[in-house]
Amino acid sequence: MVLLARGFYFERIGLMSQNYSSLELNRLEKLRRLRQRGMEPYPTRAERTHTSQQAIQAFESAEASEQSEKVVVTLAGRIRSMRPMGKITFAHIEDGAGRIQLFLRANEIGEEQLEIFNREFDLGDFIQASGEMFRTRTGEITLRVASFRMLAKAITPLPPAKDEVVDGEVIQHATLSETELRYRQRYADLAVNPDVRRIFRIRAATVRALRNFLDERGFLEVETPVLQPIYGGAAARPFITYHNQLKQELYLRISFELYLKRLLVGNLERVYEIGRDFRNEGVDRTHNPEFTQLEFYCAYADYLQVMELTEQMISYTAQQVLGSTTITYGGHTIHLDPPWRRLELRQGILEVTGIDFAQHPTAESLAAAMKAKDIPVDPNATRGKLIDSLLGDYLEPTLIQPTFIYNYPRDISPLAKSMPGDPSMVERFEGYVGGMELCNAFTELNDPLDQEARFLEMGRDYAADDEERHPMDEDYLRAMRYGMPPNGGFGMGIDRLAMLFTDSPNIREVILFPHLRKEE
């Protein structure tokens, strides 16, 4: 039966090989009948005079004016429910603004038209309908359909086929919940899960608010290369690609830092970039191979001023996007208003582990102290890496309320300026919210001779095959030798901020098309 039908369609419409389900074959048959009955299932143009919300508002104001003027509209949207009841049919369509009910009656549009609607139209189809607005017996503002047509027939049914709207809230009685399907077919996820659409509206508003904040303070938005001959600015393994004509290996950037700071050499005092970084590393709930980063650099600022700017920027953004500086994340109520708690890294680690790393000036000594407390130690780690692991394993999970951890060891911060009086430490902070690292900033190193020494240190301390080893960037040093103003720099993962603002436990929830293994 199915084979016969399939063969019929290959012949009839020239379909390419495709395993249509029986539900899809049903709809293909409806599509054929529509054409036969003179209704094009994929017309070139659509008309619309009102969105669903505009139509409802227009009707409400007409009602209020007591002149009972007719409100005639043409709506367009996607069928989300159908209730045929003999000679009448109720349906809801959904557009970008919301949902609205349609009412079709045989003695107004004719029995044949009603039959076409009931028989050939399905949930998920995009349609257009015109008529006059009215209020049903139960009070719902509804379009009395005088004419309608198909705008785009849906062959594949949308996943959860049933839900209702109560007081404007969509209540789903069946939900597309399988994570893999939701990510692989994000279009279907978006089409049926309003909460998912909301996440990406919040994400877009977040980026807009960050831009506003920086633009208002005289920052210039710039774009720097994604394809770079030398990667740098972070400790991460890069993606490698190749330019055929130049016969040259190129790296997808792992940060914007070195290019943005070159711009400070060029007298651009305040710059920022919002764009994509790529890191060829593990994927987990807070890491995606490509992610969106905000970096800014501000001449004549130090890390303490950047700290103040950061807490202002995040609370401003929350206020703009969510209308509040109090958010809920993972069951925690988090207050983003400034000032944020400030905790020196040394003090923080001392509090959670009892280890004062200032008492252990060498990796060997610190490793011994950690072993004494049964903390696992990577034998090849530098002192800085050991401190960083204590931070990540013991301190980070405790930092639910916004906290700036500041003053970091020099050897894991090759681009940050040393602290006056303590050459083993640098002026650097990281912002933590919800137990998650959100941002990273420092007083930028602008001494070309010190910078060169740092690159050389990285070369010594990291094994030659360590892909996090920071490569020497001669052009960056050349730029710095022209003179780079003292400046404070800042980097933040936009995806993580979007996670906080949408209470999403997984970074994939805030990325439209997250990376998954290829199918099959």
Next chain:
RNA sequence: GGGCGUGUAGCUCAAUGGCAGAGCAGUGGCCUUUUAAGCCAUUGGUUGAAGGUUCGAGUCCUUCCACGCUCACCA
């Protein structure tokens, strides 16, 4: 990469080693103010893939695939 878990109809889920099922959607019918419409009837399956144990496997075993959680890794 390791550990744990999941994978059954379009969707959400059942099924002690013993006939693969339900709700929704779909299809046919009744129904002129419904809204998870209702009522009657009905279609739909390579149980993620391959192999094995067994009289008999959705269920037990092995391998593989995908996803989730977690650990490792990861500024």
